[in-house]
Amino acid sequence: MRMDFGTSVELWICFYVGIVLSTVMGNVLILISIFKHSKLRDNMYLLIGNLAVSDLLVGIVLVPYYLLIDGGRFESGHGVIPLNKFTCLARPCIYVCCLGSSCISLLLISLERFLTLRFPLRAKIFITRRRLFYAIGVSWAIVFINGTLPLYGWSSYDETNHTCVSDEIITQEYKLLINWELITCLVVNFILYTSAVRIAYQHATDWRRRNSSCVVNQRSGVETELHTIVTTVIVFGAFFLCWLPYIGAAIALTVNENPVTQSIRRWALIPGFLNSGINWLIYGYRNSFFKASFKSILTGRRIQRDGDRQASLPFGGSCKTITKV
Numbered sequence: 001m002r003m004d005f006g007t008s009v010e011l012w013i014c015f016y017v018g019i020v021l022s023t024v025m026g027n028v029l030i031l032i033s034i035f036k037h038s039k040l041r042d043n044m045y046l047l048i049g050n051l052a053v054s055d056l057l058v059g060i061v062l063v064p065y066y067l068l069i070d071g072g073r074f075e076s077g078h079g080v081i082p083l084n085k086f087t088c089l090a091r092p093c094i095y096v097c098c099l100g101s102s103c104i105s106l107l108l109i110s111l112e113r114f115l116t117l118r119f120p121l122r123a124k125i126f127i128t129r130r131r132l133f134y135a136i137g138v139s140w141a142i143v144f145i146n147g148t149l150p151l152y153g154w155s156s157y158d159e160t161n162h163t164c165v166s167d168e169i170i171t172q173e174y175k176l177l178i179n180w181e182l183i184t185c186l187v188v189n190f191i192l193y194t195s196a197v198r199i200a201y202q203h204a205t206d207w208r209r210r211n212s213s214c215v216v217n218q219r220s221g222v223e224t225e226l227h228t229i230v231t232t233v234i235v236f237g238a239f240f241l242c243w244l245p246y247i248g249a250a251i252a253l254t255v256n257e258n259p260v261t262q263s264i265r266r267w268a269l270i271p272g273f274l275n276s277g278i279n280w281l282i283y284g285y286r287n288s289f290f291k292a293s294f295k296s297i298l299t300g301r302r303i304q305r306d307g308d309r310q311a312s313l314p315f316g317g318s319c320k321t322i323t324k325v
Contacts (some may be wrong), residue, residue: 051279117200246272
């Protein structure tokens with residue numbers, strides 16, 4: 001049994017098994033960290049947890065479903081799961097739900113960061129915990145309804161089609177809708193992240209100018225905020241770069257659909273799926289408290305008091321002036 005471009009089934013399975021292990025382990029670590037430590041329960045970290053849930057669904061639902069229904073082959077139609085109208089249409093629906101939830105989770109993070117920096121006093125009053133959970137719930141409802149439209153009749157599934165090829169069971173109009181919704185979400189994300197970085201950088205510059213005569217023994221609040229924004233930008237950048245090949249191939253398919261562009265799009269799914277397994281590495285590297293929490297969970301040791309104090313500085317800082325003798 002051979003796949004496109006002569007790649008062995010074993011290599012295909014190894015790719016996906018590695019993605020599943022990294023995705024599940026990393027995002028479970030994030031969720032456990034948020035659950036265990038009260039310092040990781042402000043709005044931003046709750047939204048990071050929401051993104052982790054989206055990524056976790058990719059690892060425990062989407063990728064395994066692709067393997068089961070394909071039986072280790074691209075669009076083969078000879079998988080473990082028996083093929084019928086529901087199982088065929090469920091695959092693109094699960095894919096759209098998982099990708100859409102990740103994209104809209106990033107949008108909520110970028111919107112929260114922008115509002116917090118642009119309107120700091122109003123944001124503390126307006127962005128309450130209840131409203132945050134409401135926004136998360138509404139976003140998941142939108143993603144679910146949008147992703148399951150093919151199950152409600154918006155599809156071109158034919159009972160005589162036994163291959164279960166996504167391009168043949170999804171209408172062109174639905175593909176255009178999903179592609180342009182994704183592109184619009186990415187553009188809005190880019191604008192919000194760019195604005196948030198500019199505001200955070202301006203705050204950090206103003207703070208350094210006002211405190212030029214001070215020796216700082218801890219990172220200032222604005223510099224920490226800038227560090228946090230850069231981290232979220234890296235996460236968004238990783239999402240964009242990982243999904244860019246697939247987005248490009250999907251747009252190309254709307255213009256000229258042929259076996260070559262279809263094969264490219266299928267291969268482009270691999271870096272897209274991989275994105276769900278690398279976000280926790282970014283947070284572990286960039287966020288000192290996540291790093292300490294991950295070590296604590298994996299080793300069974302408690303976080304040290306000094307490390308806890310330093311890692312929990314997300315918004316604090318002090319300036320100590322030293323008098324020259």
